[in-house]
Amino acid sequence: MKVVPSKSSEWMRPVASQKPAFAIIEIDRVSQVFQTSARKDHLALSDISLTIEEGAFVSILGPSGCGKSTLLYIVGGFVSPTSGAAKMKGRAIMGPGPDRGPVFQEFALFPWKTVLGNVMYGPRQQGVRATEAEAQSRALIEMVGLKGYENFYPKELSGGMKQRVALARTLAYHPEVLLMDEPFGALDAHTRTRLQNDLLNIWERDRKTVLFVTHSVDEAVFLSDKVVMMSKSPGRIREVIDIDLPRPRLRNELLLDPRYQKYVVDIERMFDESDAAGAPS
C-alpha cells in the first residue's frame, strides 16, 4: 500500500522558496547499540540515513522504543553513534553546540533561575551584553505568551508554561536547528493543542529548521513538511512522507481538510500493518 508518493530525494518545501533546498543535516548510516546488560546488546538504531533540508519542519514519528529520541540526541551531539556519522552543514557533529538548540519533554529548565534568568542564560553565555540580552529575552517571553511571568520561578509554573519558557530559552541563542524531543508529550490534550498552534505561529516567522520527535500521528501531520516514520527493534526508517498541505496551517481548517485526514488515516494504517507483522505493542 502506497498512498503518498515518497520523493524524499528531490523533496522541497511545499511553500515556494526562492533558494534551492540545502541539506543542513545529513545522517549517514548511523547505528546505535546500547548495552542493556553484561551479555546483551540492544540495537536501538540500525543503519539510518536521512537528509534534512534547511528550513524544513521534519517530524520523526514512531512507537516508543524505536530509537527516535536517540536519533535526535545524536544530531544534538549529546550521544555519539556506535557507527556512522551525523553532519551539520557538511561538518561532522562532535558534540553539542549553540547551532542546534534542544527542547526536551522534561523541560530541563534551571529551577534556580527565574523565567527571565532562564531565557537570558544562553545569550549571556554567548557574550551578549546584559541589557541587550534582557531586552531580547523579554521580547521572546512575550512572544511565547508569558508576559508578566518574567520573575516567576519554574516551580511556580504549569507544565505548558514551563515548555513555553524552554522554547523561549532555546530560541534566545538563535540555534539554526531546533531539536524538539517529544516536547508536548507531558502535557494534557488541551495544552498540547494550544502549544502546537503557537509553535507553528512562531515557526512561521523565521522558518528555522525543526527536527521534531513525536509518537502522535496527528501532531506530526499537523506540524510537519515531512514525516519520517520509524519502526522498532531495531529502529529503522520505514517511510518518509511529504506532507503537502498549505501553510500557514490553521487547526480548525486543517482538521476538516480531507487531505489532512487522509494523511493521518494512512499513516495510522501503516503503523497497524507493521504492528500486525511484528510483535504486538
Place this chain on the structure above:
Amino acid sequence: MIAPATIVRRAAPVLACIGLLTAWQLASLGLKNDSFPTALEAVRAIPDILGDKESLINILASLRRMAIGFGIAVLVSIPLGLLMGRSRAVASFFNPLLMVIYPVPKAALMPIIMLWLGVGEATKILVIFLGVSLPVIYHSFEGAKAVEEKMLWSGAAMGLSPWQRLVRIVLPAALPEILTGCRTGLVLALITMITSEMIARQSGAGNILFNALDMGQYDTVYAMIIIVGAMGICLDAIFERVRAGLVRWSEPQFDMPLSFS
C-alpha cells in the same frame, strides 16, 4: 489579629522547653541526688558563666575553632562531592576511602592526631574538619548525581564547558541537597568541637564543663550543657535562615513547624 493556629504554632516550641524543664525539676526533686541539680539551680548558674570574662573567652575560642573547622570542611567537601557525583572515576577512587573513615568516631582518632599535632588548635580543628566533611561530601555527591542529564545537555548546547557546567549547573542544582549536608555538618561540628575539648583539655566550652565536673560544681556542668544546647539551636536557626534564603526556588510550602526559625 493572629489566627489561633498561628498562636499554637509559635507557642509550641516554648511549651516543649517548659515541659522539659518541668520534668527535669520534678525528677531532680524526686531523686534528691547531689550530682543532679534541679533545673532552676542549673538555669541560675548560667548568668554566672556568661558574666565571667574567662568563660566567655573560652566559649568564643570554641566557636572560633568550630567556624574554622566547619569552613575548611565545607570548602573542601563540596567540590569533592560534586566531582564524585559527576565522575565515576573520582567516585570509585574516593568511595572506598570514605567508607573506611565513615564509621570511625572522629574523636577516636584524637589520640593519634594529638601525637602528630599536639594538643593545640590544629588537632581540634582537624577533628572538627573530619566530623563535618563526611555528611557534606555525601550530600554533595548525592545532589550532584541526581542532577537531571537534560539540564546539563541544555547547558552544553548553550556552549558551557564541562567545568562551567559543574560550577554553574551542578552546583546550583545540587544546592538544596548540599545545604542539607551542611546543616548536619554544623551540628556535628558542635559535637566534635565539645568532644575534642574534652579529650585535649586546654581551653574551650568542653573544658569548662569537665573542669566543673572535676570540682563537683554540678550546677555549672548542667548550665554548660544548657548553654551548649542553646548554641546548637541558635546556630541551626541562623543556618536555616540562610539556607531557606538561598534555596527559596526549590522549597515546597509547608505547614508544619519543623524548625525553630
